[in-house]
Amino acid sequence: MKIIKLETFTKPYVSFVKITVEDGATGFGQMSTYHADITAQIFHKQVAPWVLGKEYFNFDDLEDFIFEREHKFPGSYLLRAIAGLDTALWDLKGKIENKPVVSLIGGSPGKLRIYGSSMKRDIKPFDEAERFKKLHNEKGVNAFKFRVGSECGRGKDEWEGRTEDIVRTINQSFDKNIIKMVDANSCYEPHQAIEIGKLLEDNNVTHFEEPCPYWKPDQTRIVTDALKIDVTGGEQDCDLRIWKDMVKRRIVNIFQPDVMYMGGLTKALKAASIIKEGGFICTPHTANLSLVTICTMHFLKAIENAGPYLEFSIEGEDYYPWQQNLFLNDPYFIDDGKVEIKDIPGWGVEINPDWLNNSDYKVSRIDD
Ligand SMILES: [Mg+2]
Secondary structure, X not given: OEEEEEEEEEOOOOEEEEEEEOOOOEEEEEOOOOOHHHHHHHHHHHHHHHHOOOEOOOHHHHHXXXXXXXXXXXXXXXXXXXXXXXXXXXXXXXXXXOOEHHHHOOOOOEEEEEEEEOOOOOOOHHHHHHHHXXXXXXXXXXXXXEEOOOOOOOOOXXXXXXXXXXXXXXXXXXXXXXXXXXXXXXXXXXXXXXXXXXXXXXXXXXXXXXXXXXXXXXXXXXXXXXXXXEEEXXXXXXXXXXXXXXXXOOOOOEEOOEHHHHOOHHHHHHHHHHHHHOXXXXXXXXXXXXXXHHHHHXXXXXXXXXXXXXXXXXXXXXXXXXXXXXXXXXXXXXXXXXXXXXXXXXXXXXXXXXXHHOOEEEEEEOOO
16 A cells, blocks of 8 residues: 655644555654754655655655665654654554554553653742642652753753752652652763762652763763662664664663654664663653653553653643644543553544644645
8 A cells, every 4th residue: 555645734843744545544643843844844855755655564664765765864853754754654554453553563552650740940849849749639640750950051950959959849748659750851970960869869769860961871871880779861862773882881770762753653662672672671751742642652551661650741831832732632631640542543642623724734745
């Protein structure tokens, strides 16, 4: 069955992809968020021409072929665009075979525990504790991640004393049954990260994410070796050579590929298998409530070396207004600290037709 049409529906932060094959069957996917308008241009210029007229079913080979044709462009933008194709192909395959994606890759639908992931650094420690308490009391969430240091901050805190304050405040606000995690987003030199790591150990934090600049794995490794708690990372890395190297050198204790940054589910599954062969667990990165978290739910529920919970952004309209109203029927409903993958073919979501109608539309088709 040949691919005959590739449509994109784009706003500045989000771009959905619709794929159509010869018999009229369709699938929806999404490119990676942020600068999605630029990614959509790449999709039509550097992805669509290599895909139109090709058979749909061998994703792996098809995506390798794009990469070979565009081998001078091995970077993030091409992969962000390929993620749109790949996730649309998986949705199409699920709809053709009448199965949710999770069932196509060895898992089954059902519930998945989440951890509430804060994206805010401009929030005061007391206010962060209050919103975690609300989520715990109202939705049963029992694991949380908050931010320390400043993003790629060269060792500087968001404001003086914030990191020490928030680590102690969160620990004092919850008992040991509530899992506490932090993310430094590439802030520290190793000696600083180790000092912060001891503070985390003393305050029942179990997961220290991206302590050092992610592009300096030797620094991260020093921190991993020095601390008793789990050091984690990998969200930015999208090259399988780097994945193999990071796992082989045991750079962190828990690895966190991002389905969309990787170039889609097909490649994320390859990263998960490299991580598994190294004997590690995989707790994927997913930082907003566009399609990336849906795809990650299916991914996490299927892999054998899955970590214990799904990252789940707790930010709403005030912080990420662009992620509002993307889907019908609230696929992110939380009950008892869990989300649910329903037994619906493909990704199991319906993209809001109003959102699609108000986006920038572009099409590449076989006869163009
Ligand atoms: Mg992170």
